[in-house]
Amino acid sequence: GNSVTQMEGPVTLSEEAFLTINCTYTATGYPSLFWYVQYPGEGLQLLLKATKADDKGSNKGFEATYRKETTSFHLEKGSVQVSDSAVYFCALREAAGDKIIFGKGTRLHILP
């Protein structure tokens, strides 16, 4: 079945460091891919998405590129801030239907 695997956390970085959170997926067809972010005490909110191969999603300085050949959707940011501290979820939307499958989440801590 379809699945999403993302790097385990927690990830701890200093402010202004470069961030990569790895995400790979297994799916039939051509799923849409998402990154969601969850700030403390809140629900998940969409960070960015990509709907087809080679698409790049971007938002708030974060980027991720849909790589079909490596089945990956790694999240990157060039210079993280303390306010980026949160849990990040990689997810895919199955090609058929409207269900979303989430990875287990990666907790990110940014130190000032």
Added chain:
Amino acid sequence: DAEITQSPRHKITETGRQVTLACHQTWNHNNMFWYRQDLGHGLRLIHYSYGVQDTNKGEVSDGYSVSRSNTEDLPLTLESAASSQTSVYFCASSGLAGGSQETQYFGPGTRLLVL
């Protein structure tokens, strides 16, 4: 602005009691979902609905039920609460499927403790 709300935000109950968690959305979305979030498991789908009178089981549906009598609401019922159901519960909604790639919008969550 359209939104999705959950109530209560926090609930403590006893083993064996029936508990209902409310979810209300004003997006006019057809699709609604219930997830639970637990450490080490991420988010797991409990039940979902693609429209009024439609309900479907997710991967962890045992011990839970839902009903969809209107577009706005999808209440989640724990028939006989168990300690294993202590968790944070999130409701989400999304627009029509049928080829379009819709984003799921999440509520703020309900933290449930079963003693």
